[in-house]
Amino acid sequence: MTILEFARGPMLHFALAVFVLGVIWRIVTILFLGFKRYHSEPRNGLVKSLIGGMTVTGSRSWPHKEFIGRTGAGEAIGYGYHIGLFIIVLLGTPHVVFWKNLFGVSAGWWPTLPGGVVHVLSILTVTLLLIVLIRRISHPVLRRLSNFDDYFSWFITFTVMVTGVMAVFGLGGRYETILAWHIISFNVLLIWFPFGKLMHAFFIFPTRAVVGYLQSRKGAAT
Amino acid sequence: MSTTTQTYSTASVDMPDESRQAHAMKSFAQDFGAVSALQIEACIHCGMCADACHYFLATEDPKYTPILKVEPFKQAYKRESSAFAPFYRLLGLKKEVSADELQEWQELLFDSCNMCGRCSLICPMGIDIATLIENARRAMFEAGLAPDELYQRAREQADSGQPEKSEEGYSDRIAAIGREHGIDIPIDRDSAEVLACVPRTDLEQYPEAVVALAKTLKHLGADYTFRSESLVAENYGYYAGSRDWQRKISMRIIDQAREIGAKLVLVPECGHAYTALRWQAAELAGEELPFRVRHVTEFLAEQVADGRLRLNQVDDEATAFHDPCQLVRKGGVMDAPRTLMRELGVNLEELPNKKGFSFCCAGGGGVNDIERARPLRYRAQELKLREVDGTGAKRFLTSCSDCRLAFTDASEHFDWDKRPESLLELVAANIKE
Ligand code: SF4
């Protein structure tokens, strides 16, 4: 078995299993803690509060005008690399082929982007990820808050991106070897996913919805 | 981290370090439902919450980052009770919280946090950081690490109903205020539709506000009473982080309201009293309350809407209004103060950060009572005073006596050209007979 076969064979399957089971476990253990019943007289009824929760789920994606002056740059960088990652993963031709093979489905209608566009996006995303790291190290608040999870999650995301770029541009050695490292790093990302902050992908919308609901129940600011 | 003059609550000086840690962590995990856990898990360490907090904005010191205030508790939760607790322990990813660390955090959780909730509005993940801080305060209390001023007042209030011993009992004091101002203030009536209470701050500092409340209720012909058993509106148990004392203090008011058959508990101009009574009392009592709880501005705005209260127009002096955090941002009393100001014809110059986004007075959450916090409080307050100056306002109104106290102190300290005034007093002075 070559390293590439190993990466996209047993290791990938193992990583996917850890990812799926880990994510489910992390969510289930939270749900097991249970939800309280609230006794205070609500200002807004159930429907209005639920709509409030749903609204916050979307509205918190854009900073309030009172804050945007201070947080705009951070938000822009964050949006930048997230959008870059999503486009590359979902619309880059090699990735679309990979997903089709993995899940055994062929969706002819699924669009792909021209290679040139994806290449430019990849370089931009790598650059933004470097800026993210520089900010984390140099910004006093971020430096103070950061822990192993923050740096390792960054590192593994960055490694996946860089090995992908190297594979596409034929840098750093044989294509198969670099591709294998690209997939191995992706597998490590999958394995790490349920344990650290990457889980925010699953937490972001429920958190906004629940807190938005509770605030709306009180008629408080969201 | 600055050293503090009195680190332990008086009653817990001899508590061993291990007990402190155990108490703190047990308490933090105690009411950990899915909602809190989800929020603890969701943080991505983006640091944006710092940009909402007046303590960070005033000092640019990263230790005042809101989520950092709960960081030891977050780590402890992940280490002890989260989905992968054994994994975190095995790899040493979340270190154990030490008693020293907890002590350091006292300043962060009490002296430099008003539980104002502004940070909760900026978080892109939607985390309600202020509520997590409230949980952490409770944990600190259990570890004997609540600031002693708050601890003492909470204990005294839980025992006697008054946060501080005074030669003249509070019911004598309120009766005296009535006599001095020639207004009848009903106390200890056996039954009434409305149970009123009063901020301790007003009894001591702003008796005119007590008179204004009595005058307005008299004009409306309200069937109300104060009760000497439950006079004080503030809840020091809430400030200190004591769930038991907070409950006990709230139960005094609940029991008195039940006893007289009140349909309404009227919260005076006090923001934290509103949070404690309107939103938390029923949760601590574990049942729905048989009466409504309303802030005095809500109550009066309802009277205006129903045509029972009509007000004269005031002068056209430019006026700024401070939205008390607990009433507006956290409590949902968004429109009532503005309804009253409209009715009064107040020439309102809105602050750039208004309503839900208002900067805190920096005295809330018990900070007014923590003497050593004063220099830091002034720094945080400067932001607000500059903002008010920027509107060109000559009059500065608010609807919370704790905010008023904080601003009165700051205006003396900075020799500011304005003094905070009470919206209720303005209403009472302009009732159309
Ligand atoms: S609740 Fe208010 S004072 Fe406390 S950390 Fe948040 S913004 Fe700062």
Ligand code: SF4
């Ligand atoms: S803004 Fe929210 S996600 Fe960001 S560090 Fe603060 S609490 Fe965490």
